[in-house]
Amino acid sequence: MAMEMVVTQLARNWGWIVVRGVAAIMFGVLSFAWPGLTLAVLVIVWGAYVLADGVFAAMAGIRLRTWQLTAVGLLGIAAGLVTLVRPGITALALLTLIAVWALATGVLQVIAAIRFREWIPNEWMVALSGVVSVAFGVLMLARPGAGAVAVAWLIGWFATVYGALHLVVGFRMKGLANRMVAKPA
Numbered sequence: 001m002a003m004e005m006v007v008t009q010l011a012r013n014w015g016w017i018v019v020r021g022v023a024a025i026m027f028g029v030l031s032f033a034w035p036g037l038t039l040a041v042l043v044i045v046w047g048a049y050v051l052a053d054g055v056f057a058a059m060a061g062i063r064l065r066t067w068q069l070t071a072v073g074l075l076g077i078a079a080g081l082v083t084l085v086r087p088g089i090t091a092l093a094l095l096t097l098i099a100v101w102a103l104a105t106g107v108l109q110v111i112a113a114i115r116f117r118e119w120i121p122n123e124w125m126v127a128l129s130g131v132v133s134v135a136f137g138v139l140m141l142a143r144p145g146a147g148a149v150a151v152a153w154l155i156g157w158f159a160t161v162y163g164a165l166h167l168v169v170g171f172r173m174k175g176l177a178n179r180m181v182a183k184p185a
Helices: 002-012 014-033 039-064 067-085 091-116 124-142 148-182
Strands: none
Touching: 002 014, 002 039, 002 091, 002 148, 014 039, 014 148, 039 067, 039 091, 039 148, 067 091, 091 124, 091 148, 124 148
């Protein structure tokens, strides 16, 4: 019964999922628009994005009382703060930080998708966003010496796909919320 309450809260708070998706897509578009940005600017932009994403995820996780989403949020906040406090970190350190963040959040999203599979229609989209995140992290670890422009494009693709998947899930949660409201008690 507790899982149904979490799904109900997710459906009622579908807007947070959409906000995360929009933020990721905006970050992705910026990465495509300015792939030649200096690494220092890319570090700041990524730090701000992952901090904002972490805050939204942590707030939703705390509100929904789900440790996976809270953990994703705390990882994002930590990664964003480290990045913003130490913007002079090397490109390799940044790539490793991004890769570890992507791997950890991806694994947690896959776990959440498996856990919610009985209550969320098309939970495969949540799992797919986790798989995309894990694949991105693996690629970042496999090719740490890639140029800044290639990294910007890779980050742009990741953020855009990740954001689009969050938008789809968020609007599906809105539909679930609407069906719940329309259903007589």
